[in-house]
Amino acid sequence: MTHSDTAGSARLLTPADIRRLADRLGVRPTKTLGQNFVIDAGTVRRIVRASGVAADDVVVEVGPGLGSLTLALLPHVRRVTAVEIDRTLAAALPDTVREHAPDLADRLEVVTADAMRVTGIPGPEPTALVANLPYNVAVPVVLHLLELLPSLRRGLVMVQAEVADRLAAGPGSRTYGAPSVKAAWYADVRRAGAIGRNVFWPAPNVDSGLVELRRRPEPATTASRAEVFAVIDAAFAQRRKTLRAALATLAGSAPAAEAALRAAGVAPSIRGEALGVTEFARIAEHLRVPG
Template sequence: MLTPADVRRLADRLGVRPTKTLGQNFVIDHGTVRRIVRVAEVGADDVVLEVGPGLGSLTLALLPHVRHVTAIEIDPTLAEALPTTVSEHAPDLADRLRVVTADAMRVAEIPGPEPTALVANLPYNVAVPVVLHLLELLPSLRRGLVMVQAEVADRLAARPGSRTYGVPSAKAAWYAEVRRAGAVGRNVFWPAPKVDSGLVELRRRPAPSASASREQVFAVIDAAFAQRRKTLRVALSSWAGSAPAAEAALRAAGVDPSARGESLDVAAFARIAEQAPPRPES
């Protein structure tokens, strides 16, 4: 694995200066990367998708434990350097790595074997859309462990009725059981961010509706939280076409029209989507 001195030396050699634009904070603590690999519970049969490998600290920790790592890196300088870094530090494992130079939020396919696990230190500003995009794009992902800003971790893993429950919580729950898997201090990074981080575990589960699509359910979630303090009868009136139509759909779904979106789990949002009023033909 890379020592803190290795990380700085490699960055100097490449002329890399971590940027806020790309959310670059490189992990320099051996204990943290070992902990991530352990908590992720990846094994010899796993194909890991890593997003934002940076200089390679987590990549090098993963490679001895899994069959293959596909690393998606948006920075072309870092993407080009990563195979060389792995060859220098773990030459016997270099053939287990494939690097894809791409934006993880826009990638449409992943070359190579189908990923079974997502393990990543995600940039804070894009963590939620990246997680949701990859879970939708890759049904083969059965589980994940991501390190994100503590506030983002709270939102992803929040339960209905809590202060932090919202759109990210409900949408992530469409795909997976989500829970906080530990806290991470800011001093394990270079440069140290101004906020703490958290680990979030995701375990894939069946979609909560067989008849309503993801798009239909997400439309209900978006409408419900667009007017968070309004009752669902009011908040869903535009979605349903009118407040009375929203009330009818809610009652048919077994949901109190005077409830608010923050009180519903994803299964309830799915039941509402299943009662969507027919749209008039244009």
């Protein structure tokens, strides 16, 4: 089935709708929750197109806010599970959908929760993550959901441009770091476009970017994800240090770190930014953490 095979349509929110809705709910976007509401219908349509979702997809949307992206998604997918931390917004979303897309209201499920602490998603297994993520928690939310929901096959998230660069960076890049390697544990990640500031209310003082994630098999390794991530964190905690020095504390000593690196076929004198996720997994296999 394709988008056009699905029944029902939605009237997307206009900037006037959004301000009216916010007034009615007494909602003022807050910096604390990283709220910047998308007020441009063209942008939410673009996100849905770029996400590649189809009629049989079950989408997790984090931080639906007033419902702009939710309404754009509903006609094209089987179900949207919206995870919203703000109780007022979570309570209002079903009414907004009933008003703007009455025949699609049964496709929506709202979970009032912090996406970083959620331990499960009700209903059918989610297959896609599509979200305008709050800037301040974008990386931990993406990593948490990829770990929590192995059924997620793909994702498209809108994040701060700098975060988009970090998530999609490859080894050797200036923006490559722990978020890049951890995201690569789960998925192939790439930049999928840029978004200007004027599509939001309030307009943020930074640009945004779209990031596409496509699930791939995790690296074949005898080390656990937690062990590999501990090596990644240590390697990037002090970027300018060689791996021999950066992993010394984790290994118990610099000579122990050097022995593990040599056993993994990695030169002790290089830095973490030169390695991909498979090399970090190999190091973790040879690194016996003290205690």
